[in-house]
Amino acid sequence: MANRAGSSSSRLETLHEEDDYDSYGAESGWVEAKTHCDHLPSLSSDLTHIPIPGTPCNRCQHPSENWLCLSCKVVLCSRFVNKHMLEHYQQTTHSIALSFSDLSAWCFACDSYLDAQLIQQLQPFHETAYILKFGEAPPFRSVESSRVEDKPAMDVPSSS
Numbered sequence: 001m002a003n004r005a006g007s008s009s010s011r012l013e014t015l016h017e018e019d020d021y022d023s024y025g026a027e028s029g030w031v032e033a034k035t036h037c038d039h040l041p042s043l044s045s046d047l048t049h050i051p052i053p054g055t056p057c058n059r060c061q062h063p064s065e066n067w068l069c070l071s072c073k074v075v076l077c078s079r080f081v082n083k084h085m086l087e088h089y090q091q092t093t094h095s096i097a098l099s100f101s102d103l104s105a106w107c108f109a110c111d112s113y114l115d116a117q118l119i120q121q122l123q124p125f126h127e128t129a130y131i132l133k134f135g136e137a138p139p140f141r142s143v144e145s146s147r148v149e150d151k152p153a154m155d156v157p158s159s160s
């Protein structure tokens, strides 16, 4: 549990987040997801090319339930397998990853889940991953859905 090496000095210095003090006491296994995280600016801005959910771990080839680094989009296995995503965070400080197994987002620096459906910067990743995984848009998106249209609708890939 307590094996964080160095680099954790800025944790818990934000005093305005009174809404998460009780989530640390939850020993029941369910920890409330944060709706704010200081590490969001490190996210990749290219949301259109993310690996498919079945992509194996980049290091050990573990085939499923891997994590996607939302900074560099590498796919690595979980702490329950060979901890390659955790290692990646320790080596790169890319702190936010998206689970391909349940599409939850985790911030290693915050040591907490993030609510990918409420955090605006995470929504596109969650949505894209959801579509890749299930073949349809996630059910929660109903309000701002008109925004997708101004993409240059997929011009025909080199028709010959």
Ligand SMILES: [Zn+2]
Residues within 6 Å of the ligand: 057, 058, 059, 060, 061, 062, 076, 077, 078, 081, 082, 083, 084
């Ligand atoms: Zn691995």
Ligand SMILES: [Zn+2]
Residues within 6 Å of the ligand: 069, 070, 071, 072, 073, 074, 088, 092, 094
């Ligand atoms: Zn990364």
Ligand SMILES: [Zn+2]
Residues within 6 Å of the ligand: 037, 038, 039, 040, 095, 107, 108, 109, 110, 111
């Ligand atoms: Zn964070």
